[in-house]
Amino acid sequence: MNATAARLTALGRAELTLLSRNRNNLFIAVLMPVLMIFLLRSSLTNLDGDLPMGIAGATLVGGTGMVLVLVVYMNLVSTYVARREELVLKRLRTGEARDAEILAGGALPASVIALAQCAILTALGPAVLDAEAPHRPDLLVAGVVAGILLLVALAAVTTVITRTTESAGLTTLPFFLISAMGSGLMVPVDTLPDPVASVAGLLPLSGVMELIRAGWLGADAVGGKELLGAGLTTVAWIVLSVFAVRKWFRWEPRR
Template identity: 65%
Template sequence: MSATTRRLNALGRAELTLLVRNRTTLFVALLMPPAMIMLMASTLDGMDLGPAGMSIGEATMTGGIGMVLILVVHLNLVSAYVARREELVLKRLRTGEVPDHEILTGTALPAVGLALAQCLLIVIAGMALLDLGAPRRPDLLVAGILLGTLLTAALAAATSAFTRTVESSQITTMPMFLISLPGSGLLFPLDVLPDKIASVCELLPLTGAMTLVRAGWLGDTGSGELLGAAVTALAWVVVSVFAVQRWFRWEPRR
């Protein structure tokens, strides 16, 4: 086992212990995504999804994966980064041999692992309980989930730079949630929106990843749309990483 792997394992185990001890964070990570999926199912009930070429079950599962990315990865990681910064944990870690990117990655490992496990459960539940059948393009589904996870984790680190306290993270994470819910295809497919509004929504941070997730379920998305979705998602990842390098704070805000 390499030194990098050992350090990441140690950081990940420590962060997992803190996650399990924080009942509020654990509640949000484990129970909020199922609750939001039920809300989406009730919202989509009776909606005409013909223009989107999706069933209610497929739309619900797609939105459920997006909810996991926002609630489990983005929301939890903003709180985690801010808490470790204010507790001087990040500052102490930087005095050792651990590189900056390993500190950020190790802190994110438990949330990312939990999110990936929940996404897998959503896919299995969709096939077993909603009679959706297997995803037609599992490669695109996996690519969308991985891109979305990377993006929401990077955005969380960037957002923490502008978050003064753990309590205020509930406010700074709200724009991502409120914008993505209707604008990135979580609450309903973008195809049901007017063309001009849908074109703007396609440029939102999480839309590209969600387009790949939807294509993984349906398997009928054109190559041009897939390429555009992947480029949009990668562009947001690059912007987020740049923001982290430029503005991420390692010491408490005073």
């Protein structure tokens, strides 16, 4: 256990150093979520009358999801592809680190940054937006942690169709748009027609967003059955994503 922790720490420290030298990835991880939260609040102004949770609640829920997608998913796709093309992943596999440790170590800085930003949003967001503090912090933490696990796996899966770091912006765009419109990041699920909302509930990030929503607004805002369904959907997508990583993830550049 100590050896595993030591390897993860070393990998995470090395990745953090590389991240600090990459201005593009650093901007996406640190500043982009803040800008997107302000954009999200502005875009929700026209929907004020159609939002049961209000603009502040929708901003906090969507903002938490936005942090996870931008910091973890979009940042990690570029990171994994860059390390693959530079043969870093191939060299790491010749050492003592296991495959899961290599991927987890590479994801460690982004995950810590995402957790820190979610913590800041939780602490300062209600005061800035004149909203209530999270009603169920346990569900909020569960949603954030589950979201990080899922998005790390999905980022690794997305590298299968991403040939270069330059193309990462294109290959990550479909998931970002689908999640923004269907999972409650930028368009609250409450505003969708019932048939569309039912289908959208099966999207990869929808279960996570339901947990986050229940964390901010309370379990009553979601409902017991919906909350159970959200948890099961999230677990199912994590299992499927991990299976896909084990089966198709590329450790060497495409030739």
